[in-house]
Amino acid sequence: MATYSEFLAALVEALGADRVQVGDAVPPRHHTDWSGTAPVPPLALVRPRSTEEVSALLLLCHAHRVPVVPQGGLTGLAGAAVPCAGGVALSLERMNAIEAVDARSATLTVQAGATVQAVQEAALAVGLQFGVDFGARGSAQVGGAVSTNAGGNGVLQYGMVREQVLGLEVVLADGTVLPMLRPMLKNNTGYDLKQCFIGAEGTLGVVTRALLRLRPLPRAKATALVALPDFDAALALLARLQGRFPGALSAFELMWRDFIEASLRWQTLREPFEAPHPFAALIDVGGQDEAGLRDALEEVLGEAMEAGEAVDAAIAQSEAQARALWKIREATAELPANMHPPINFDVSLPQADIGRFAQECRAALSARWPGHLSVFFGHIGDGNLHLSTDASTVNGEEGAVEELVYAQVAAFGGSVSAEHGIGLHKKPYLGASRTPAELAAMRAIKQALDPLHLMNPGKVFDL
Amino acid sequence: MATYSEFLAALVEALGADRVQVGDAVPPRHHTDWSGTAPVPPLALVRPRSTEEVSALLLLCHAHRVPVVPQGGLTGLAGAAVPCAGGVALSLERMNAIEAVDARSATLTVQAGATVQAVQEAALAVGLQFGVDFGARGSAQVGGAVSTNAGGNGVLQYGMVREQVLGLEVVLADGTVLPMLRPMLKNNTGYDLKQCFIGAEGTLGVVTRALLRLRPLPRAKATALVALPDFDAALALLARLQGRFPGALSAFELMWRDFIEASLRWQTLREPFEAPHPFAALIDVGGQDEAGLRDALEEVLGEAMEAGEAVDAAIAQSEAQARALWKIREATAELPANMHPPINFDVSLPQADIGRFAQECRAALSARWPGHLSVFFGHIGDGNLHLSTDASTVNGEEGAVEELVYAQVAAFGGSVSAEHGIGLHKKPYLGASRTPAELAAMRAIKQALDPLHLMNPGKVFDL
The missing domain is CATH 3.30.465.10 (Uridine Diphospho-n-acetylenolpyruvylglucosamine Reductase; domain 3)
Known part of the structure; x- marks a missing residue:
């Protein structure tokens, strides 16, 4: 194996000095991602301009046995893009055509x-x-x-x-x-x-x-916020909407009361309905013309209210009103500023069990940390529940909160990562969602495509 | 390695005699599939009743190094379920719950x-x-x-x-x-x-x-047959329908004139329009109520006719009329009885190039085999073109027809198998759609998951 300096010299020769930054010259923003993982300075940051340059870089890393961590926008929440010491951080940012x-x-x-x-x-x-x-x-x-x-x-x-x-x-x-x-x-x-x-x-x-x-692109869109009495009503309303607007329902974002309260407080918004309700769902549906679509939505929400699935509803009459309704859901952007810091979960569960899961999760958190602040929300239509807990309200015991939540996920047969991935952060909990046989098959595929284990080592699972 | 008779004895002991048929006792229908591949009697046919029995069977085959060919309904058109000599045919038919x-x-x-x-x-x-x-x-x-x-x-x-x-x-x-x-x-x-x-x-x-x-399940469905002047008109109409019925267009089956003529002749049907047209598209769209949906379809087809994308149209006014329109497309079931035998292709291409591909393909076939009978039809919305040529009209030169067509597919950057798979039948042409690097990566995955090469050997690619 050549030394690092030989490798770096070869790298500069192959790609040109303007593609490579070494050591302290690597901008600190490339040391970690949005997951909050402790920063790790890479050996070098390389920013190629073409597939041919990426190929040349990987060939060289392969010859010198230097690991490579690909980096995109660094917005990942599981730490997959955090560099490894002694490895190359490969940023794709110049290949943006x-x-x-x-x-x-x-x-x-x-x-x-x-x-x-x-x-x-x-x-x-x-x-x-x-x-x-x-x-x-x-x-x-x-x-x-x-x-x-x-x-x-x-x-x-x-x-x-x-x-x-x-x-x-x-x-x-x-x-x-x-x-x-x-x-x-x-x-x-x-x-x-x-x-x-x-x-x-x-x-x-x-x-x-x-x-x-x-x-x-649908010609028209309608947005509504609907107040719901309980979780089962949310599922019934979702099924009703799917049946009425097959293929055209583009959002069904469910918010538990704790989320709505935090959102209103953090953003100084007004209560959207006359009274507070246990749940609210934000609904987007696409169609052909605004007026017809709003009428159809009003009709189906009326049916839902008669059936007891909904207790109140607000249909946006303008784009500005739609944005105002969405603002309540977009409190997620306010989590980092208002929780100290947030402990975020992104789990998925059999759809029918989500309500009970949230209930049992909250009860277990309250039993151990009375007064904790946790907010529940999610893309219920695809079984995805998000949960964020304010670490300062659970004595900073992040690890214990994770263990509690992931144990519940495993008990419900759910997934510890619906959409954020495993990266570094969820590696300890991968076994809650995958059997040893599945993990062995993943390792066999890793071995087949990257036998020297140079691609993003230590992420997803250990070898 | 044990002898076959030892293996068979172990098999019967592990799974029970009623799960295993050996040699001449294997029903001939398990010797091949709908691809028309020459029959191959397997060593044994095993029909397990549970995943545990499948696992026990594979464990045993693994220990004895006996290859296994899984069989479903045997309707595959590429020969993937044809047994291999000396191997077990594993039928899943008893696991049908x-x-x-x-x-x-x-x-x-x-x-x-x-x-x-x-x-x-x-x-x-x-x-x-x-x-x-x-x-x-x-x-x-x-x-x-x-x-x-x-x-x-x-x-x-x-x-x-x-x-x-x-x-x-x-x-x-x-x-x-x-x-x-x-x-x-x-x-x-x-x-x-x-x-x-x-x-x-x-x-x-x-x-x-x-x-x-x-x-x-949409509450209502509307079906129409539309006569089209040329291929580009078909694509324009498709885009218009997708824009008007986003997510609700469930079929857009394009038929070239040669297909329509053969279909009418084979099934003794009447010409659907007053005059013959170069193309016809069969359209299904889902919605909320029959009448409203038919009106919307009529409106958009009217617009298409004004724009020159369509020249005539028939909208089914009843389920029986819809079935009658579909009957023209379902001539595919008549191919085996009317071609001697059919040489079938299932290719896919960049959508915009399908018209030109069909034209050039037909011209090349006609240049070599004047008077050949070939029919073109396909699921144009997803880039999939089917083509069947009557072998008796090309002097039975099946191999030469395949070489001609697959060379065209390669020249257009298309896929030699859109939906039927590779199996045995298309193995020689896999290289037309995959690079050596891709084939090497596929082999690496095969090696990782089936290192002894016992699963359906000789199918898709050789090792």
């Missing part, structure tokens, strides 16, 4: 370093939409969204990022380029290799390019 | 040997639908549909089988059971292993159980 938008086939080809928002805007420019949206859209990059199989607000209608990916270009640890970019919606020719890299958090290879599916 | 249907979370748990039709019926019984449908529904089994990532008529709206699979139970070559059945729509906990087995045609393991996603 939207290379092609094809409105007729509703596809878009993009380099991995483009932001999610750039993809959204390119789709809107041709009268279509990208099916994925989440709060970090302005920073999160396509490669990271693919590598974490990101979720967000559009999952109910269009699925996670996996369902938007028609093709990928990936560079393997030894520099091999896999050009899985054929622009076909259907391609049953051998194993669908690209699936392996979606959600692999950079442990199997580096995503350099994606061919994404775009979706039709 | 629908184990659970959960209308609230819109999921269904089923054993791999249940038919696609049984799943469809179980979904309808709770007011939902299964998003997958194709002609062989009454025989094709869930395990086969998963293992070939089947397509069919519902792909435009709901995607291929992959997008319906929330969980799988799979038995690996060494008998290990992977219970990837957690009923969650979102589960980002490590690699999404189940994806490896979807479309792997039984070469990585045996699918024994699936957790499937169900879809809302």
Whole structure:
């Protein structure tokens, strides 16, 4: 094995000095991500401009046995993009071109370093939409969204990022380029290799390019906030809406009372209904014309109120009113400023059990930490529950809170990560959602595609 | 290695004599599938009744180094279920229980040997639908549909089988059971292993159980047959319909004139329009009420006619009329009886290029075999083109026709198999759609999950 200095000299020679920053020259923002993991300075930060440069870099790292940590927008919440000491941090930020938008086939080809928002805007420019949206859209990059199989607000209608990916270009640890970019919606020719890299958090290879599916843009949208008496009513209302607007319900965000109260307090908003209610659901539905859609929504919400599934409802009559209703849900952006700090969970459960899970979780937290502040909210339509607890209200016992919550998740047969991934942060709890046989099969695939264990080592699972 | 007779004795002892048929006792229908591949009698046919029995069988085969070919409904068109000499044919037909249907979370748990039709019926019984449908529904089994990532008529709206699979139970070559059945729509906990087995045609393991996603059942449906002047008009009409009925367009089946003529002749049907037209598209759209939906469809087809995208249209006014329109498309069932025999293609292409591909393909066929009978049709919305040529009109030169067509597919950057898979039949052409690096990565995954190469050997690719 060559020394670090020989490796770095070879790196600069292969890629050019302007692509490589070493040691103290690496900007500190590349030392960690939004997960709050302790910063780790990498040996070097490399920012290539093409797939060929990524391939040359990986070939060199492979020859010198230097590990590589791919970095996108660094907005991940599980720590997958935190560098490893002695390794290269590979930032895709200079590969940010939207290379092609094809409105007729509703596809878009993009380099991995483009932001999610750039993809959204390119789709809107041709009268279509990208099916994925989440709060970090302005920073999160396509490669990271693919590598974490990101979720967000559009999952109910269009699925996670996996369902938007028609093709990928990936560079393997030894520099091999896999050009899985054929622009076909259907391609049953051998194993669908690209699936392996979606959600692999950079442990199997580096995503350099994606061919994404775009979706039709509804001409009109209606938004409503609905007050609900209990969790089962929420599920009944959801089923009613799915039946009435098949394929057109784009959001059904459920908020427990604790979340609504915190949101109103943090943002100094007014109570949306005359009285407080145990739950509220924020609903978006797409259609052909504003007025007709609002009428249809009013009709179905009226039926829901008669059936006892809803107790009050506000239908936005303008875009401004819709934004005001969404503001209540967007208190998630206020979590870091108002909890000290927040302990965040992103779990998924069999849909029917979510209400009982939340109840039992809250009871268990209250039994141990009376007076704790915890807020429950989630994309109930796809079984995803978020929970944030203010660490300062549980004596800073973050580890104990995690153990309690993940034990409940395991007892309910749920998943410890619905959409954020495993990274470093959830590694200790992966066994709560996967059997030893599954973990062994994952390790076998890792071994097959990265036999020297150079790709993002120590993330997802240990070898 | 033990002898065959020792292996067979151990097999009968482990599973019981009623699970095992040997040599001449194996019913001939298990010697091949619908692909027309020459029959191969297996060493034995085993029909287990549980996952535990499948696991015991594979453990035993592993110990004795006996290869295993999984068999579902034997309706595959690429030969993936054809036994190998000296190997076990593993039929899932006795594992056909629908184990659970959960209308609230819109999921269904089923054993791999249940038919696609049984799943469809179980979904309808709770007011939902299964998003997958194709002609062989009454025989094709869930395990086969998963293992070939089947397509069919519902792909435009709901995607291929992959997008319906929330969980799988799979038995690996060494008998290990992977219970990837957690009923969650979102589960980002490590690699999404189940994806490896979807479309792997039984070469990585045996699918024994699936957790499937169900879809809302539209209250109303409208069907229309539309005459089109050219291919680009078809794409424009498709985009118009997608924009007008986002998420609700469930079929857009394009038929070239040669297909329509053959269909009318074979089934003694009347010309659907006053004059023949170069193309016709069969359209299904879902909605809330029959009358409103027909009105909306009439309006948008009127717009399309004004824009020159359509030249004539018939909207079904009853279920019987809808069936009559579909009858023209269902001439595919008549192919085997009317072509001698049919040489079938299932390719996919960049959507915008399909018209030109068909034109050039037909011209090349006509140049070499003047007077050949070929019919073109497909699920254009997802880029999938089918083509069948009557072998008796090309001097029985099946191999030459395949070479010609697959060379065109490669030249257009298309896929040699959109939905039928590779099996035995398309193995020689896999390289037209996959690079050597991709094939090497597939082999690495095969090696990782089935190091002794016992699962369906010789299918998809050679090792």
